[in-house]
Amino acid sequence: MVKITYVEPDGTRYDVDAQPGSTVMEGARDNGVPGIEADCGGACACATCHVYVDAAWADRLPPREAMEEDMLDFAWEPDPQRSRLTCQIKVTPEIDGLIVHIPEKQI
Structure with a gap:
């Protein structure tokens, strides 16, 4: 399993063990x-x-692929360096310990 930490805007943390081969989005869901x-x-x-x-x-x-770049144009307050779509990040042993911060809202 690969550990991923999701952090809400208020600082609440969720430490999740995600299955390799899934996505960071599936780990959250x-x-x-x-x-x-x-x-x-x-x-x-x-x-x-x-x-x-x-x-x-x-x-x-x-790196982000072109489709992810295009979809990030629709995200709430995207950051050019740090914004990602979790459906596009594959869970691999190399990302063990990844920390992601959830925005205040999704649009």
């Missing part, structure tokens, strides 16, 4: 983490699984 709505179910067709990757991790994840 399957463990009842609030604030990751994932309306499209992981198809990269919305921005309701938007998070801010912790600064320590921003350069350690694989």
